[in-house]
Amino acid sequence: MSDLVSESRLKASFKDSGIAALITLALSFMLIGMRTEISIGGLAVDYRWAAVAITVVVVFAGRMLLNMYVWRPETPRTVTFRTVLLGLSILAALVIFYLVDRFLGAVAGLSPARAIESNDWLWILLLLALAVVAAIVATALLGLAEKRAAPTGPGAAASIKAGLAPLGKWLPLALGLLAVAVPFILIEWLGSRGSRQYLDLAILVLTYIMLGWGLNIVVGLAGLLDLGYVAFYAVGAYSFALLSQYFGLGFWMCLPLAGILAACWGMILGYPVLRLRGDYLAIVTLAFGEIIRVILLNWYDFTGGPDGISGIPRPTLFGIEFDRGDDGFAALFGLQYSSIHRIIFLYYVILAMALVTNFVTMRLRRLPVGRAWEALREDEIACRSLGINTTNTKLSAFATGAMFGGFAGSFFATRQGFISPESFTFIESAVILAIVVLGGLGSQIGVVIAAVVMIGGFEFFRDLQEYRMLVFGLLMVIIMVWKPRGLISTRKPTIGLKRRTGISADMVQEGQG
Known part of the structure; x- marks a missing residue:
């Protein structure tokens, strides 16, 4: 049979x-x-x-x-x-x-x-x-x-999972130490010249990790589908570029301003769409992203239009620039000048920004506003019936996610030294959203894995660039078949009892249990 x-x-x-x-x-x-x-x-x-x-x-x-x-x-x-x-x-x-x-x-x-x-x-x-x-x-x-x-039987998988459970406590620390040591490992193996390509790739991956964590607040925690996240990315980049061009401000001065301006635009977007959800919200956010791009493209006198903005200043280390001069970084610390110094510095800057983004997100999840986001994601009607102000909850989610997108945009501008509207198209929003969805909605480590695979992994197949979208579609199909909720589909509860407590029958009868 x-x-x-x-x-x-x-x-x-x-x-x-x-x-x-x-x-x-x-x-x-x-x-x-x-x-x-x-x-x-x-x-x-x-x-x-x-x-x-x-x-x-x-x-x-x-x-x-x-x-x-x-x-x-x-x-x-x-x-x-x-x-x-x-x-x-x-x-x-x-x-x-x-x-x-x-x-x-x-x-x-x-x-x-x-x-x-x-x-x-x-x-x-x-x-x-x-x-x-x-x-x-x-x-x-x-x-x-x-x-x-x-x-x-299924006991084998359960035993393997139980055996690997203690590693979860040390895994973030191990990954953090590995991330700190990446530049030195690459330079030791490949030399200063050979490691330049991989350090640039690592900086790009960390940028998308930061963007994924920012969008994860809006999509993963609050459950608001946003297809125009690249607009906040562009606002942060152009804020730094324009402030440096018209007022001569540096990167560290413009970084918080770029985040604040992006958060303001997040609230501007969030207020008109308070009553929308699902597909309708996605269409409105998509239109918002395109509006920002068209404004940047057509406002030639202010933004430079399709010509973009060049000559964006590089970040400094407490005022020390990475150049060949006598007051440069290499001369002050007695090192031989190398262009790799600035690349390593940029790597640690974006690594610190990404770690701050992760830390703030994890702390916010344990605060009442974070629990309100998750309640809004599960059921907006039930959330409103519990007395939660859904208006403020949505606006806070949009503003917080947009703020981190503005920070990433400001770093993108100082890393590139040149920006134009072509860098902020809809495909960028689609890639960031795909990173969040493939990694798992609400999962921080899932975003890291998805960003490494999608951004870093595709670079190794650059020779087959015409087939990259085919591979991308294949990965999407595989993930949707095996893990419909993303690579990391399980999330720990934001709040829970540390130990079981017993409730007497008398309290249950009185309606207190």
Whole structure:
């Protein structure tokens, strides 16, 4: 009987995967298979059928694995050794592809990524053969894991979780120490010149972590869907740029002003949308973000319009600048001048700002305003019936989240030295919101993991930049299948009893229990 069930499931899975592959072929035929390029005499069409074939094969194989090992009707949808092993095999395949691409590109001048772009069928067939072998090995390992996991039952997962519970207390401290030591580790391994790229990437990741924590207050804690968060990011950046341009103020003087101005714009946005919720609130916030961008683009005399603002001053260390002069940082501390000093300083500035954001957010969650945010997220009507002023609660959530977005925008302006409206488009809001959703609404550590994966991980696949959105969509599908509520879906209660207390029956009868 089990053989018949397995055979019917195999046929159904094969049919479903074939349908998904055909749909992918129809969608990717024009989107991926054809690309226009500038050539002599006009535009020319470049046909990339190899990329279409790889896309169809990946979708077919992924759908097949999901049908066979995840969406099984006779078993509950739980995270088992099989699903964990499946995810590890996919991650291992990506790592192997990256290592092969880098090794062959450095040694033999060959690259699978460039082979796909140039329709080199020999390399493509080799990659497909490797994918088939990896799928066979993964299937065998999954079958072995199924046999071994059967007698253990759910107690094994519970015991593993209980064993890892004490690590939760030391994990934030360990991550903090690692973050502090990152510049020195990179310089020791790669040198000053080689570590520049990775330090810039670390600064970018920390910026998005800070933005994710700021938006997490609005979306994760208060439950207000905001699609225009990039507007506060832009307000903070332009506030610092304009104050430095017209009044000659420095970064540390403009940093609190940028946060205050962004918070004011958060209240300006929050007041008209007090009665909106859900999709209607999302549309209004999206419109607000576009209004800010259009104003920055068209108010040429004040904001510079599409030309942007350049010459934004760099931050200083108690008035000490990072230049070659006799009063520069290197000369005062007896060091040999290197441009990496300013990059390290910027890294620690954004790290400190992100840690302050996390600390303030965690403290606010334990205050009455933080509990009011969570009550508003769960049920606004019940929140109002408890006597909570929902108007002030929404405005405080918008203002607090906008303030941290303004701080991040001010840092972005001083790091870049140049800003323009093109840096604050809707795609930035979408990326920040995706970081919050993928990490888990209301989860601080989830935002960190999602930002590292989305911002830092995509940089390693820059050679396949045209497929980055495809990978992004694949990650979204995987997260929505396995973890619909985000990577970190469980949150500790903001307030709770430290010990159980008994209540006598007399108090219960009197209505006091």
